[in-house]
Amino acid sequence: MEHYEQLKAWRKTEMGLVSLDHFQLNEFHDKLMKETVRIALKKVASEWGKPPAHFAFFVMGSAGRMEQSVWSDQDHGIVYHSATDDQDYFLKVGTEISKGLEEVGYAQCEGNVMASKALWCKSRDEWERQIIAWLEENDWESLRYFSTFFDSRVLVGDNELLFRLKELAFTKLEEEPFLYRRLYENVGFIKKGIGIFGQLLPEEKGQDAGTINLKQTIFFPYVNSLRLLALLEKITDASTLERFQRLPDHLSDMKAYQADFLKLLNYRLYYQKNAVSYQKVHLLQVNSLSSRERESLKAMMKKGRKLFKETKELIDQRCSL
Template sequence: MVSRYKAIKKWRYEKMKDVCTNHFELNALHDEVMKRTVHESIRKVEGEWGCAPAPFAFFLMGSAGRFEQSIWSDQDHGIIYQGEMKHQSYFLALGEEIKNGLVEVGYEECDGKVMSSNPLWCQSRIDWKGQIMSWLEEASWQSLRHFSTFFDSRVLIGSDDYLEELKQCAFLIIRENPRLYKRFIDNVDFIKKGVGVFGQLLPELHGEQSGSIHLKKTVFFPYVNALRLLALKEEITSPSTLSRFETLPEQMYVLIGKYEQDFMKLLAFRLRSRKDARNYKEVHHIPLHTLTKEEKHELKLLMKTGYKLFSETKAILEKECSTW
């Protein structure tokens, strides 16, 4: 008998061909696939462990949290539950089932173990508050990396209040320690260059991806990181880059707002150029020999615009940091 996970996977692939060229429809499909998978995981765990011992929220992070997935995606998710730490064993079992279910449906495990099967990403509301405080107080490269991953989050199943409360807690800490903005900038300040001094594209030179541009690191990160920095400053809880553009105070960020259309062009470029990718790794690598002259020109413009956006964002924050 075909498992329910396999049935969900089959349904996903049948629907994918209808939405693979539309960013919003594609991400809505990913949401529905993951919802069906998580509900099936909940059903299975309830059959073995009984009903959940406390209310909880299952949330997405990374590209899924930002509503920015391509045709392939890996897993980035967590659980926040009400009540005591003794409930953690139940929710870790649920997180393990969710992880395995999503693998069966076609989502690779996160290399960094940012999944609700990991105790770091499956905690009670009280412990999550302590975790957020710890990350921001330590302010190391790794702790701020974890916090940034968490900040790009949204609830898929459960109450939005759980994440809202944690993000407001983080805003309070940052408000009282504005020097953290300099640490946030330092954490994302390295940008993998994709355009050389003579305007040439700079592909990978070694390994199996030789001759390819890494879209995520080289093109997407400047846009995503810039808008995350501004969202932290303006205390915007919405995780998607597009929603962050739209929520920024227009009077204060008139120059930043003009980059929204460029980011939308980038989303469309990725779907168009990687529609035939066979797995998650291929989604992020684009062989230069597959691009036309016009596409290479468009890619260079999108890169340069992203670098300019990040540079302007950095200048805004550094100017304000100097007054604190």
């Protein structure tokens, strides 16, 4: 396939076949995005020549963690190995990739976390300075950017470029352990999903009335906990499931939550298989659930909050040593 329109048709044909299996679905997303990048690189090369330096195109967010649902938006960046300023070329690449992904069916990121933007398209040296700056500033926005970056994996290109950036972050955190607490505080708010009488708390007003946002209410406690644990244990993997698997044996109690998270991933796919857009894919209609399904949802929600609490306690313990 040599055109974005062909990839869009392929997506439409294949998505229904893999939409209920978490692993097959995310493997398909990878194939689809890689083909989109291949076409984009070919388009840019035909006008601007071959890439002037080794580079890596990496994905972040749910794509970085391999947790995409049927619908997903774009979160990606570029790092290139260059002693000269080749940013103009790689911004062209990032812009073409963003355009291609949108045509194929991935909504552009509302927060502009895309390789078409200078903040997310830099040389290796510039990326090193950026990561240090984010951690040294350690305000809400800079730590949010850092956390977004850390949930990254290379989709196309040189894996070593991204690996070295994460190693730099580990070194900085080791030197300034108080940053672990700052990173925890940055994601400390969890949207309440269960009331004092044990009832689910859906949105009460607006166009989303009657729904619970699975991403904010249930996913984030697991995802944020495992990101923090990965930073503590110097785990470079971006996938939450892989982070669970790579936790050391002395954190076996936390590793046990992996079964709950995998159940949550499959739960989301089953109930959101008919979602028609990225905006709707995280919303679950509470009235559509049976009593048993509601209890299962609340159990996963409570487990996520418990994991998050245990992660905070571990960070407090480590930072006080």
